[in-house]
Amino acid sequence: MRTCNRCLCFTLVVTLIIVVVLSYLLNSIKDSTVPSNILIRQTECNNYSRPIIFIGGMPRSGTTLMRAILDSHPLVRCGEETRVVPRILSMRSAWKKQTVEWNRLIAGGISENILDSAVRAFVYEILVRHGGPDADILCDKDPFVLKHAVYVTTIFPNSKFLLLIRDGRAVIHSVMTRKVTITGFSLTDYKQNLKSWNQGIDVMVKECTKIGDSNCLFVYYEQLVLHPRVTIEKILKFLNIPWVDSVLHHDELIDKKISLSKTEHSSDQVIKPINLEALTRWVGHVPDNVKNEIDTLAPMLKQLGYDTKSDNPSYGTADSLVIENTNNIKRNISYWNERMKQYDRKMSNTTSIASVKTLTVL
Ligand SMILES: *[C@@H]1O[C@H](CO)[C@@H](O)[C@H](O)[C@H]1NC(C)=O
Ligand SMILES: *[C@@H]1O[C@H](CO)[C@@H](O)[C@H](O)[C@H]1NC(C)=O
Ligand SMILES: *[C@@H]1O[C@H](CO)[C@@H](O)[C@H](O)[C@H]1NC(C)=O
Secondary structure (H helix, E strand, O other), rough: HHHHHHHHHHHHHHHHHHHHHHHHHHHHHHHHHHHHHHHHHHHHHOOOOEEEEEEEEEOOOHHHHHHHHHOOOOOOOOOOOOOOOHHHHHHHHHHOOOOOHHHHHOOOOOHHHHHHHHHHHHHHHHHHHHHOOOOOOEEEEOOHHHHHHHHHHHHHHEEEEEEOOOOHHHHHHHHHHHHOOOOOOOOOHHHHHHHHHHHHHHHHHHHHHHOOOOOOOEHHHHHHOOHHHHHHHHHHHHHOOOOOHHHHHHHHOOOOOOOOOOOOHHHHHHOOHHHHHHHOOOOOOOOEEEHOOOOHHHHHHHHHOOOOOOOOOOOOOHHHHHHHHHHHHOOOOOHEEEHHHHOOOOOOOOOOOHHHHHHOOO
């Protein structure tokens, strides 16, 4: 009995020593690799109930303009596309969909709960720490995040979504003329592009509808550029953010509060004040063999209210502010061409088409 007690005592002491030494070692590792201010900042700031705005939609639908407008509000910070946020969401979705993989994860002790908090921490960390100082209201512009709106509202209960909607014919014209590589889109096949646009926007509209109109707002690109004041008023009201006049003049804050990425396709366009240049550029470019099939290829066009009978539909009459902006740009075209060159898409020469394609897979 006595020897056994002594034995127990000895084991306890040894365990204690090991614990003390280990925790000392762990602490010193932590201290030497992570600056303490970052650790403090993480624990203070990880508040997943903060309001977060997600701007999405099909690419080439005005998402960059929308984020430049919100970035011109003093309470909001969006910043450049993160690109990794939609990817982690799409990976999580794939794990969940593949039953075999999902069962493996569960069997390995990785519960849905653990995955959710890991994904949430990843997304939050990226949003808080990329591009510019933190703001009261965080905002993310990554077009394809809208495909995961239902899930995102479960991990960020105070998130709100803006779904940018634009005439699919204009989207496709922009993809093809500006040579934007997006999975599912071709640089030459108009029909395939209409189908891909339809499929993408269909998923997004469904997600947006599911979370309801207090969490997700449809923003028509055409209405945003034709009637900026009333459209932005409606958006800010939906987001519970007070009106400030600076949102009508985002161009004045480019490179000040708004930082633009030189690798994003729209940067050279959103440096200009809100204007009508891109609204009807597509008109006259729909191939004849597509025109009479348009409602079968892309039924969402009609469903979203676009006039598919006309080759030159009317979206409405522009406000005087945007007409003035557009005329001023025309009058001052050499100035703008010069400025656009500075924001022209600069891709490293070593980025081959193949690797660009891989990067856009979502
Ligand atoms: C987290 O954010 C919400 C919404 O902004 C706020 O009401 C709450 O007080 C914050 N919680 C902490 C611990 O800061
Ligand atoms: C063109 O626009 C720039 C910036 O707004 C301005 O400084 C310049 O005076 C304008 N030039 C003309 C000819 O309007
Ligand atoms: C890429 O190539 C072009 C023309 O070949 C050259 O002018 C440019 O400096 C190169 N850019 C980089 C980043 O190497």
